[in-house]
Amino acid sequence: xxxxxxxxxxxxxxxxxxxxxxxxxxxxxxxxxxxxxxxxxxxxxxxxxxxxxxxxxxxxxxxx
Numbered sequence: 001x002x003x004x005x006x007x008x009x010x011x012x013x014x015x016x017x018x019x020x021x022x023x024x025x026x027x028x029x030x031x032x033x034x035x036x037x038x039x040x041x042x043x044x045x046x047x048x049x050x051x052x053x054x055x056x057x058x059x060x061x062x063x064x
Contacts, residue, residue, distance in 0.1 A: 024051045024063065031055075 010017050020026055022045050027034045033056040040050040040062070051063045 024053065027053075033057075036060075 025037050025039065027037055035054045035056060037051055037053045040052055041048065043049075048064065052060060053063050054060045
């Protein structure tokens with residue numbers, strides 16, 4: 001398993017930031033290296049939610 005860690009300072013309430021970042025599809029809006037993101041699991045986002053994603057220079061991967 002590969003673990004990636006990023007950090008940033010954002011002038012917004014943490015709950016609003018969490019909701020935005022938890023929705024993986026939003027990564028295309030702020031990460032220029034994100035080529036594609038597709039939600040694979042049904043229902044609301046939570047433990048076990050899965051996406052298929054690809055970033056520049058990476059293979060297509062599943063993210064949970």
